[in-house]
Amino acid sequence: MSEPSDAPTTASPSGSPFADLAAFAALPRVGGLALSADGRRLAIAVQTLDHEKTAWQSALWEVDLEGRRPARRLTRSAPGESSPVWAPDGSLLFTSARPDPGAGEAAEDPKPALWSLPADGGEARPVLTHPGGISRVALAADSGEVVVTASAMPGAGDAEADAERRKRRKEAGVTAILHEAYPVRYWDSDLGPATPHLFWVGELPAEPDAGAERPPVELRDLTPDAVPPSGAGGDLTLSPDGRLLVRVESVPDGPAGRRDRLVLLETATGEARALVDDPLADLGAPRFSPDGSAVVCVRESMSTHDEPPDYTLLHVDVATGAARELTPGFDRWPSAPQFSADGTAVYFLADDDGRHALFRVPADGGEPVRMTTDGAYSDLQVARDGSALYALRSAYDEPPGPVRLDPEATGQHPDPLPNPGTLAGLPGTLQEVEATAADGTPVHCWLVLPEEASAERPAPLVLWVHGGPLMSWNSWSWRWCPWVLAARGYAVLLPDPALSQGYGQDFVRRGWGAWGEAPYTDLMAAVDAVEQRPEIDESRTAAMGGSFGGYMANWIATQTDRFRAIVTHASLWDVDSFIGTTDAAYYWEKEWGDPLRQPKRYEQNSPHRYADAIRTPVLVIHGDRDYRVPIGEALRLWYDLQKRGVPSRFLYFPNENHWVLTPGNAQVWYETVLSFLAEHVHGQDWQRPELL
C-alpha cells in the first residue's frame, strides 16, 4: 500500500476533547460511590483539574436518585476529599488533608483527617485526626459505629507518643527504615516504620451546640500487635451491630512469601482468632451478611509452577468458621461479593467475555446468573430495603457513571443517573472482533476505528496490549485511552490473548509459564485478522503496552519486524531481575520458578535474551517511583537498545509511579507517544514535545 499524502498528524480537526490533550485532561473523572443507609442519597467522587491545572482534585458530589436535577458538588478544597461514607444521621463522612479552620497555623505536612458534612448542609467539620493520617473509615450498618485505619509508629501506645516519635525522627533527620521481613515496599510507598492499625471510634459525637467545645474522640487500638510490613492494612468488614470485625491479615508463608487469611475480632475486647486460614489459598474481600451471622469472601487458590490461580466465593458461618463454596464449577473469577438486602443471595462481579459483569448466586447454593449484558461494573451498593442496586458502569466507549439496577432482573441495561462525567461524543466507533488462534481458540478483541477510516482511507493500526497479565480489556481507561489515538486517525486493536480473564480457566492455562508463546501468537492472530479489513492500512502498524503489556511490547520487538514502532511503558525486560526486585515477588515466582534451578522459562520467555534481534524503533517509558516494575528494567532495556544502535527514545518520569497520575505528565505521555508514532508509522519528522 502506498503512503497517502494526507497522513494524519498529531493534531486532529475533529474538535473532540480527545483531539486536544489539555481538553482531554480537563474531562471530569467519576470514581467511588456511597449510598446512604436509608437508600435516599448517593454520593460520588469526581476528579477535576485544580485551578493551576497541575493536579486532579477529588471532590464529593451528590447524585439525585430521581434523576431530575444534575449532580451537585458537595465539597471543595485544594487537597480534595475521598472515601465517602454516609452516617446513620445522614451526615457524610470523608477523609481529607484540608486544613482545619479552627486549628490555628496550618501543619507543614498535613495528613488526611476524618471529616463530617452535616445532613442538612453547612460547613464540614473535622471529627478525628491521627499523626499518621486517617486512611480508611468503616461503618457498622445498623449501629453506625465507626472503625478507622491509621498508621502508627512501632511501640507508640497512643497518638501523643506516636506524634513524639515522628517528631524525634524528623528533628534528627532520620528517614531510614530497618526491615526484618519481606516485602519492604508496596506500589510507590515504603513499608515501615509506621504500619496500619485499626482503631475503634464507636459512635461519633453529635455536632456541638454553637460556641461549645467539640468533645475529644477517643481512639482504641484494636490491633496493637500489628507489625510491618503490612500491619492491619488489609480489607475489612464490620458486622451490622458493630460487635464483630473481619479483616484480611497478611501472614508469612515460606521464605519471602506471604498469604492472606481472614481474622475475626471482637470490637469490645480486641480479642481475635483466625476465621478462615487456608495454607493453599489467599482469602479476601470479606463482607458481612445483613444479620451478621455469615461472611462472604473470595478464595484465590495458590498458583503453582503448572497451574494458574483459580477463584471462588466462600460462604463462611461466623460462629463456627465452617466455609462452603458458593460458586463451584463456575468457570469465571468472582470478585467483590456482597449479600442482597435480605441475605438470601450474593451479588458479585466477574470478567466475562470482554465485559465486567454483575452476577447473582443464591446464598444457600445454586447456579450463578449474569444480570448485566454489556459494560463493566464497580462500587456496587445494595439498598438496604432491597429496592435497588447502584453501581458505577463504564465500557470501552463510555467513561464511568452512576447507574441504578434492578436487584433481580437478568440481561438488564441499567438506568443511567445524572453524571457530571457525561461525554458529548467519541471520535470514532467501537467494534467487537473475534480472531481465531492457530489452535482454533477464539480470541476476543475490541477495535476502535477512527471516524474517517474507510476502504478509500484505511487507518494505520496500533496494537495495544493490556497488563496484568490476568486481566481483560473491558472498561474505560483514562490512562490507556484509545480515543486519543483515534482522534489522530489511528485504529486501535485491544485483544484479550491467552492468560486474559473472562474466557475460562483453560484460556489462562494456555499461556501459563509460557508468556512468549500463546499470548504472543494470539496477539499476532488478532493483528492478522484485523489487517484483512479494507479500512485498515496493514503497512502502517505499531505495537504498544504497559506493564505486562510492556513485557509483551518488548517480546514483540524481539520476535517480529512487522511493526514500524514499539512503545513500551513500565515494562518487564529481564524477568529474573524483575521478580527479584518487584514489590511482591511471591506473586510471580511460583509461575516462573527458581531462576537457578528452573531456568527454562526465563531462557525461553525473557525478552532481554533476544535483544540482538530488535530492529524496530522503541520508545521506552518509565517512572522512577514504580516499585511494581522497578526502574532497573527500563535502565537495562535502554542500555541494551542504545548499545545495539536501535533507534530509541526514553521518556523518564522522576516522580511518577507505575502509572502516570499528574495532568502535565499524562499530557506529555500522550504527546510523546503520538510524536513517536507519527515519526515511525507515518515517516514524519520527529516533533519533540515542547516541554521536554
Ligand SMILES: CC(=O)N[C@@H](C)C(=O)N[C@@H](C)C(=O)N[C@@H](C)C(=O)O
Ligand atoms: C502483585 C502484582 O504484581 N500484581 C499484578 C496484577 C501486577 O501488578 N502486574 C503488573 C506487572 C501489570 O501488568 N499491571 C498492569 C495491570 C497495569 O496496568 O498496571
